[in-house]
Amino acid sequence: MVTEEEWSGEVAKSKRFRLLSPIIALGAFALIFVPAMMAGTAIASGFNGYLVSVGLIMALMLPLAFGLVVLGERRQRLTDEKVRRLNDELSEAIAAADREAVIRDSQVQRQRFESRLANALDMAEGEPEVIDVIERSFGAVLPDAPVELLLADNSHAHLVRMAAVGPDGEPPSCGVDSPDRCPAARRAQIQVFSDSDDLDACPKLRNRPQGRLSALCVPVSIMGRTVGVIHATGEPQAAVEDDRVDDLATLAKLAGARIGLLRVMAETQLQASTDTLTGLLNRRAFSEQIGTIPPHQHPVAVAMADLDHFKVLNDTYGHETGDRALRLFARVLHDSLRSSDIVSRYGGEEFAIAFPECSAIDATRALNTVRAQLDAAITVGGLPKFTVSFGITDAEPGEELNAVLRRADDALLLAKRQGRDRVVLHEAGGSPGPADEQRDLAQMLDGQLSGADHT
Numbered sequence: 001m002v003t004e005e006e007w008s009g010e011v012a013k014s015k016r017f018r019l020l021s022p023i024i025a026l027g028a029f030a031l032i033f034v035p036a037m038m039a040g041t042a043i044a045s046g047f048n049g050y051l052v053s054v055g056l057i058m059a060l061m062l063p064l065a066f067g068l069v070v071l072g073e074r075r076q077r078l079t080d081e082k083v084r085r086l087n088d089e090l091s092e093a094i095a096a097a098d099r100e101a102v103i104r105d106s107q108v109q110r111q112r113f114e115s116r117l118a119n120a121l122d123m124a125e126g127e128p129e130v131i132d133v134i135e136r137s138f139g140a141v142l143p144d145a146p147v148e149l150l151l152a153d154n155s156h157a158h159l160v161r162m163a164a165v166g167p168d169g170e171p172p173s174c175g176v177d178s179p180d181r182c183p184a185a186r187r188a189q190i191q192v193f194s195d196s197d198d199l200d201a202c203p204k205l206r207n208r209p210q211g212r213l214s215a216l217c218v219p220v221s222i223m224g225r226t227v228g229v230i231h232a233t234g235e236p237q238a239a240v241e242d243d244r245v246d247d248l249a250t251l252a253k254l255a256g257a258r259i260g261l262l263r264v265m266a267e268t269q270l271q272a273s274t275d276t277l278t279g280l281l282n283r284r285a286f287s288e289q290i291g292t293i294p295p296h297q298h299p300v301a302v303a304m305a306d307l308d309h310f311k312v313l314n315d316t317y318g319h320e321t322g323d324r325a326l327r328l329f330a331r332v333l334h335d336s337l338r339s340s341d342i343v344s345r346y347g348g349e350e351f352a353i354a355f356p357e358c359s360a361i362d363a364t365r366a367l368n369t370v371r372a373q374l375d376a377a378i379t380v381g382g383l384p385k386f387t388v389s390f391g392i393t394d395a396e397p398g399e400e401l402n403a404v405l406r407r408a409d410d411a412l413l414l415a416k417r418q419g420r421d422r423v424v425l426h427e428a429g430g431s432p433g434p435a436d437e438q439r440d441l442a443q444m445l446d447g448q449l450s451g452a453d454h455t
């Protein structure tokens with residue numbers, strides 16, 4: 001390593017030597033000139049004396065001149081060597097700086113990709129949006145390669161192709177069907193296969209329609225569990241740059257974390273909106289969902305259901321049997337009604353049901369079917385016999401849910417008063433409807449029967 005001081009010291013020495021050399025030569029010449037002349041004239045006379053003097057001067061001056069030349073050469077060689085080393089070091093430093101610049105550039109690019117990806121995933125509100133981000137990222141990381149994302153379904157038993165891109169629209173189409181059968185997913189390690197014909201290549205790479213190929217498989221983990229793989233293919237022996245592999249690993253890591261978070265959030269939301277005993281929606285979720293029914297799905301019928309004499313059933317057969325009865329009724333509701341109907345446990349032994357695109361008259365028929373199916377299910381399930389009363393009404397477009405539920409509740413009350421185990425319809429509207437008439441009738445009957453059926 002040549003320092004700047006060494007280099008300038010060397011240059012100064014050379015300069016001094018160049019200045020001193022002629023002075024030394026002149027000084028030496030001046031010193032020997034007179035004695036040489038005197039010696040020459042003493043040895044020989046006339047012209048011969050001059051020749052002898054010149055000979056003496058030459059004999060004394062030549063070694064000195066030779067010495068000065070040799071010293072000058074040596075000095076020059078030393079200076080040249082220093083310059084050469086300095087040059088080498090400079091070239092080496094420039095090359096190292098260039099290499100560092102390339103590394104820094106690629107780091108900056110990767111950081112930019114990572115931050116943009118994190119941003120995009122942060123904005124993705126559901127799994128489909130995350131999958132879309134992943135698919136678009138494939139194009140950014142490996143624009144010319146077929147790439148796909150295989151993700152396990154809820155059972156974790158099957159891998160499903162969630163995203164796929166290819167230069168000709170042809171994805172890599174890996175045939176692996178479960179995380180346990182994928183070496184990358186099983187080992188939770190990035191796998192690079194340079195040739196599908198290699199002895200140690202993944203068996204799933206063989207016999208592809210594309211023929212021989214290379215492959216890169218990056219495992220995707222969700223909360224520490226490997227649940228999928230990003231799979232890219234290329235020409236046989238085609239090496240994928242380390243940076244691209246790192247980008248895919250970043251994509252797998254961030255996408256896995258986002259999907260994991262969304263699944264936890266969905267699970268929490270589901271738990272918050274689900275009644276734990278029956279698995280139906282709870283009261284809050286029912287109110288929320290009914291508010292999301294679009295106007296074009298009107299008419300909407302709304303029903304309230306209440307198990308009859310449930311306290312007696314509990315007291316007679318125990319709370320556990322009561323719970324089984326609630327679960328059985330919930331299952332019958334779920335199985336007999338349409339999937340578009342909104343079924344909820346409204347509280348205790350009360351249930352609320354909304355029937356989009358269905359009039360209360362049609363919903364009455366559906367509820368009578370529920371009653372019949374409940375009867376059959378109780379027999380099959382070996383539960384003590386119990387019945388359910390229903391009150392049903394039509395929800396007017398834009399009407400407050402509370403007002404609708406009050407009307408359905410009035411109809412339910414009437415069903416109870418009329419003897420339970422029935423469906424009573426309360427028609428909406430200002431003028432007294434059949435439900436009111438029924439209530440009057442029921443009150444009259446209640447009076448006659450001394451309120452025997454009120455509990």
Ligand code: GH3
Binds near residue numbers: 314318320322416
């Ligand atoms: P009615 O026919 O008039 O509705 O009479 P009922 O006995 O069903 O009504 P009541 O309001 O007197 O009693 C409701 C019972 O429901 C009382 C309560 O212990 C029971 N119950 C509420 N929630 C649950 C539950 O989660 N599990 C069980 N086993 N019982 C419940």
Ligand code: MG
Binds near residue numbers: 307348349
């Ligand atoms: Mg009740």
Ligand code: MG
Binds near residue numbers: 306307309310
């Ligand atoms: Mg009851």
